[in-house]
Amino acid sequence: MVLMNPGPVITDDRVRAALAGPDMCHREPEFSDLLTRVRHKTTLAAGGDERHTSVVLTGSGTAAVEAAVSSAVPRDGALLVVDNGHYGERFQHIADAHGIRTHRLELGWATPVDPAAVERALAADPGLTHVAVVHHETSSGMLNDVAAVARIAHAHGREVVVDAVSSIGAEHIGLAEDGIDWLAGSANKCLEGAPGLGFVSAARTAFEGLAGAPRRSYYLDLHRHYTAQEKAQAPAFTPGIPAFYAFDEALDLALAEGREARHARYSALAGRLRDGLEALGLEILLPPGQRAASLTAVRIPAGIGYRELHRGLRAEGFVIYSAQEQLAADFFRLSTMGRMTQADIDRFLAALARTLPARA
Structure with a gap:
């Protein structure tokens, strides 16, 4: 079965064996x-240098995002939430769950981030200490310019928390290069590990500075995990050991391939897929300049519903993914993450061509 959902992904045989x-x-x-x-x-995969380190958690990417938000924002701090999709909205829900004051900059789904709006929001509210932004907003497939957001945040003396769950490993992002203060990621998407591990990468001084931060969570307290992992070289709690084995192998493969080469591999697959979709007369949600390399949102053609489309393609050996919430009625999503091949893309396009006329 070829997984065209945005994680968990098809993994290398060496990762599965691990x-x-x-x-x-x-x-x-x-x-x-x-x-x-x-x-x-x-830390290397996150573009860190000798100033940076990472805390690895047994949990999903959302666990890592929640750990970063609930730990990094101080007791008297507040969060500017840059929201242009489902995962931007999730930042808001996480902050609400922990009683963190927010200003929600609602841009609209599949709407590019407006740096000027971010700047205005920060200038208007000096109490906003952190900015939360998603790098790859997988609800639409949009790649947000987090480096620009980080520059604006730093110009105003604020820190930035980036959800890089669906981008790290394949997109251009780095702690040192882009000045990201807190980067949350996952093992099982573009880093091509197994599900079950999330991580937060940041400067060592930032982790050390959490000593006096509020303890909003027990399990997701980043300072607790950092202290255990850095000082005692031990986990704070029982970890998912098999997932660590797999992630160790997946990281070796990712670092050997390199971010640029993986980005090029994913981009080539996405380009082949998108060309084929357009040749079939299907509409892609975003214009080319806004798309991530690893996901494409496609309008469901007239005369067929998502369930029927999913069922037909699954019978052909392909798992596709529904869109979320306000896009769910009209779009579905196709990922090119993981160990997918050009032959997989060609077989998928042929299967899609067979499926549409038979049911539409």
Whole structure:
């Protein structure tokens, strides 16, 4: 089955084999070594340098995002939420759950981020200490200019929290290069690991500075995890050890391939897919300059519903993905993350061509 959903993705055989690693006690030196390796490689993948480090959590990418927001925003702080899709809106829900004051900059789904609007919002409210923005907004497939948002935030003396869950590993983003203060990611999307691990990458001084921060969460307290992982080289709680084995292998593959090469591989697959979709007369939601390399939102053609389309393509060996909320009635999504091949794309387009006339 070819997974065209945006995570979990098709993984390399070596990643899947790593899941069957030996049983291990997480309080023994073997796991300390594994944890330290994974943290170091994660920081490299996040574009960090000697100033940066990472905390790896057993949990989804959303766990990492929630850990970053609930830990980084101080007790008297507030969050500017840049919202142009489902995952921007999720920042708002996370802040609400933890009683963090927000200003929500609602731009509209599939609407590019307006840097001038971000600047105006920060200038109007000095109490906003942090800016939250999604890099790859997978509800639409839009790639947001987080580097521009970070520059504006820093010009106003604010920090930026970036949801890079669906971008890190394949898109141009880096802690040092882009001046990102807090970067939340996941093992199982463009880094091509197995599901079950999220991470937060930041400057060491930023993690150290959380010592006096409010403890809004027990399990997702970043300072608790940082102290355990950095000082004791041990997890704060029982980790998903098989997922660590797989992530260790996936990070080796990602770093060996390199971000530029992976971006080029994903872009080539997406280009082949998009050309084929347009040749079939299908409409793509976003114009080319706004699209991420790893996901395409496509209008559902007249005369067929999503369930019927999903069922027909699944019978052909392909899993597609519905759009969310306000886009769900009219669009579906196709990911080109993971170990997909050009042959997979060609077979998918042929299957789609067979499916549409038979049912539309």
